[in-house]
Every structure is written in structure tokens, then in C-alpha cells.
Amino acid sequence: MKSPPVRLALAACLVFVVAGCSSTAGTSTHQSTRISAKADAALSELRGRVLSKGPHGESPAVASALTLTVDEEAQVRAKNATAAIVMHTGGDDWSQAQIAGLKYQFEKLGIKVVAVTDAAFKPDKQVSDIETVLSLKPSIIVSLPTDAVATANAYKEAAKTGAKLVFMDNVPQGMTVGEDYVSVVSSDNRGNGVVSAHLMAKAIGGKGKIGVIFHQADFFVTKQRYDGFLSTIQTDYPDVNVVEQKGIAGPDFAGDAQAAANAMLTKYPDLSAVWAVWDVPAEGVMAAARSAGRSDLVLVTEDLGKNVAISLAKGDLVKGLGAQRPFDQGVAEATLGAYGLIGKQAPPYVALDSLAVTHDNVREAWTQVYHQPPPDWLNSSYKK
Template sequence: MRIDTLLRTSALCLALGLGFAAPALAQDPAQALADIGKHVMSLGPNGEKPEAASTVSLSDEELAKIKAMKAKAAIVMHYAGNDWSQAQIEGLKSQFDKMGIEVIATTDAGFKPDKQVADIETVMAQKPNIIVSIPTDPVATAAAYKAAAAGGAKLVFMDNVPQGFKAGTDYVSSVSADNYGNGVATAHLLAQALGGKGDVGLIFHAADFFVTKQRYDAVKKTLAENYPDIKIVAERGIGGPDFAGDAEKAAGAMLVSNPSIKGIWAVWDVPAEGVISAALTNGRDDLVIVNCDLGENVAINMAGNGPVKGLSAQRPYDQGVTEAMLAGYGLLNKP
């Protein structure tokens, strides 16, 4: 499947309120993949119904009001070491620039909750009007975000929200791709590349992180329900921060202990890079690798007929643009 087609497999959405019914899945992976873009499969962290990002807009009059505010924004990332994060940041900065909003800080917590708490406290010293962020841990970071909101910052989240937070009260909105749909898509891509049969391994994210858990749950459920001749014979979690290195070790151990493995699923592109290295080290040029996220290195590998045979990607630049526009909603007190 072409990359530009895969980019459309997960609809960008806002997690705001009940859910769409998932479509009936087919055992023909090509047909299942063709059907995926017609439905959003994810709900928000608290079961919220998604709304289309296309519903977010600012009029010329509203943009003029925002520009006159001369607002300041901080971008507080969970982890900036992948192409997804960088695309989000670029989308945010581009749209903020159009809105006359100055980005005063961009931080990287390296997936460490204590570092993110410190980052929030540091940027609040600069009195931002807006914070756009993705919590590394919904529980451990909640108090810091609560303090930031109390200090006057309008909060917009990527993918996940802190525990106990209510949309429209504690934060403006949360913007996410259809990560459950991404997991479903990768299951069908894996089945398609394997011809519907074979032993596989899964490399998942061993953390309390909403969107990566969605992907993992989706790929397991989809394989179990649709492909009885594909067996998950090994699963290993990785915690980072060296996600490529951890995944290389995990995949290498899988291939040694389970030589029957024909394919490995990776939760995003950086771990997939580690799986590529493990395949090369173990002489497994026949291994099929499928992952969520469109990173440059895995895309190049797939384009060059490497072991990466499928990707299901979000639209992170557009996600960043939408988050910046929603920050404008916050400044205007627009629902």
C-alpha cells in the first residue's frame, strides 16, 4: 500500500464527547484496509465521542482579536525524539505565527514524568497564556497541569489528558489521531504481508500511555478475531528512553527464542528501527515488519523494499495546526 494512502487511514479527530460503532472487520485484509478510513474507531481517554478536526475554525474577526492579545505559548512535549513530535511542533509553530502568538518555549521530557513536571513549572515562570502538551503520565503530571491552569494558562492537549480533568472546564480540548484505528490497520497490513498466516511477535510500549495502549489492544484484538492462522508467539514491552535500542534487544531475543517468527509489529517508528537492526543482525532479511507512525527512516526502508512492509500513520502536522487553533478558542473563551 502506498504511503499517501496510509496517511488517510486514521482520521484526525478531537476527543470531545460517545463513540462511533466500529465497522465489521473482514478476513480479506485488502478490503478491511479499504474500509478503515470510513469510520473513527477511537474514543477519548474517558470515553469521549470524537468530532472532526474540520469543525474547528476561526473567523477573520476572531483572528484579529487574537493577534491584538499578543499572547505567548509554550509547547511541553512528552518526548521529542521522533518525526511525529517534530511534525506536531512545526504545525503548532506555523499556525501560532499566523495568529500572532509567540512561542516562548519548547520542552522535551524524554518520557519522564518528573522532568515534565519540572518543565511545566519552568515555563510557567515565563507566564504563558497557552500551554500545548501531551502528558507523559496522566496521574503523575495532573497536579502540575492543574497549577498551570490556575496560573492562567489555557491548556490544549495532544492525545491524552491528565486524570480528573474535564473538557471546557480544566482544559480547552484534546486533539488526537484515531490510534485504535491505527492499530487495526497495522494488524491488517501485517496479515496482508504474511498472506494471512504465520507466527508473529509484538513490541509494545510498557507504560501507562493512552494512545500506545490503544494501538496494542487493537492489533491483538484484530489479529485474534480475523486471522486464526496468525499466532502471537512472543510479546515484549519497552520503556525507553532508548526506544530503538530497547526494541532491538527485545526483537533479537524474540528471534532467537522463537525462530518460527515471520513478522514483528512495532508500536511506533523508532522501535521499528530497532527491529530492523535486529533483523539484520540475526540474518532475517525475510522478516516482515509493520508499525504505526510515519517516520522518515521506516518510510525510506519500506520504499527501498526493506523489511518494513506497512505503516499506518497519523497526520501530526495537521494535528498541531488544530491544537493551535483550539488555543485561540481558549483565548476567546469560545466553546
């Protein structure tokens, strides 16, 4: 049996340990609250702003500034024009929303869509698609080049036919705005990267080890996302440690990202979070996390696709993302095609601001992004 002095000493030690733990917990809670407030303030300041510059350093014009008068719309309809949509890929929600926005606006302007192609992220396939489309003699071509160098000659040949070219996101090398193409339209991809950095910092309390999965290609917009995320997380949140970065080149972006995430989780069992460059690679990260039993892993990404939306709605692995506005982007691209038809001066670069999406606003964000009510599967997935 311990003597009273020993018991008193042990009790004093226990009080000291508990007080120390309480102090540590209090400090951690304080830091998390401070980081959350800092991230929220930054996100609020970003709302409605565009951070990206164009492919050649152009300042952005806002999509809402693109207008056609009643007389100009009549001039467009009188052209009996046609349009071809030459996609880098058609197999994701973003691409389908772009196509929907394009078709909506082209129909509104009396322009017939004669072709929609899907290059499956393969430059040689896209070159072939362009050659096939040119046989239809479209008045307008709207396209996202898979590779700025490998596809350049094909687009230059398209420009020589007199077709009015409007680009999504990326511009082929050696082409001049106002001469070879009308304009380029993009979401604020740098802004989306910045948004996702603040969302990640908030989700992990501003500290921890993270991995980054980026697009290993000469692709203007994905570079902007990566640069925006990395510079913000490293500059604004010094207690977040980027311990691993892996590039993926596709075309199996989900599979490549899963392999990259598996390697990260094996090498760093205490990894707090992963950033993925868009929603399809994020799906691969989700698969890796589930396989490793890492239900606590925080995942932040870009683009509001179906599977990441479900994860957000459930309060699962995905904690936030920076969303583009692809339907509105398609409307802007079709409008610029009409500008080209009637010789109206177009801004060289048009951008749409980023949208921060979390569990709380995922259903409202779906409507903003796709111009449709939240689907039943999203509403049924949502956990309050």
C-alpha cells in the same frame, strides 16, 4: 537395471508427488489472494473513519470542523497572546512535525511561541519543564503528558494560572475538560492499530507466528494502538498466531525493542513477523533482524519516521504502517488554544483519521503527513 514395471511405478509416484506439491502451492496462493482481498476491503472501509474514543470515552470531532471566523481571528490577535509547547519528547519526526504545525498556526493567529521543551520521556523532567514555562506566563500551553498520574499536579497548577491548556493524545488524571483544559487532540490511534493488523496479515498471507512489542506504560494512545492491532489480528485472522509479547518502557526504546526482538528471534527461529508500537522501536527490530540474518522478517509499525520510510521505499523489512497526521494535529491544537483565548466552545476530543502506508504510496504519504514534498533521500531510496 530397473525393470519397466518398476520404472512405471516410480513415474506414477513422481506424478503423484508433483501433483500434491502443485495442489499445496495452489492452495497457498489461493489463501494469500483471499487474505489480500480481505485486507484491502477492510482498509478501504476504514478510509476517512475514526475508530478511537477520547480518554474519557468521548466521541471524536473531526479536525476539519475547527474554524475561526475573520472576527474571531481578529479577537485572538488583539490578545497579544503567547504559547508554550511542552513536549514529551522532541527527538523524533512525529514530534518535530507536531511542533511545525503548531508554530505555523500560532504564527498565522498572531500568537508568539515563547518556549518549546523536551522531557525525553521523563515525567520528573516534564514537571520541571512545566514549572520553568510557567515563569514565562504563557497564555496557552500545548503539551503531551509523559505520565497521566506523575505529571497531573503540575498541570493542575498550570491551569490555576489561567493558561489555556490543550493536550496531545493523553490527559492528566483528575482534570476536567472545559474547566481545567480546552480539549485533547489525537490521531486515530486505535484505527492505526487496526490498519497495521490488516497490513501485516496481507504481508504474511494471513498465517504464521508473530511477535508483538508494545509500550509498557500508562499511555492512552499507545494502549489504543496495541488494542486495535491485537484484537484485529486475533479476530480477523485466526491463522496468525501471536507467540510472544514484550513490553518496553524506555527511554531507550530502540535499544529495548532490539533486545526484545533478539529474544523473540532466538526463541522462535520460524517467526514470520513483528509488530512494533511506533517507528523508533521498529528501528530496534530492524537492527535485530539484520543481526540475525532475517531479511525475510516482516515488520509492521505505526508512524512515518525517516528510517521506516526508507525501509518501505526500498521494499526492505518494513512492509506497512499506520501513519498519524502530526502537522495537521498541531494546527488543530493551536486552533483550540485560540478557542480557549476567546471563550469559544470547543469539542472535548478531536481526532484525525489514520493513513495506511505501504511501499506503493510511501512518497505520497510523506507529503500528506508532513506537508512537504518527499525529500531527496526518500525519492532516491525508492525501488520500483
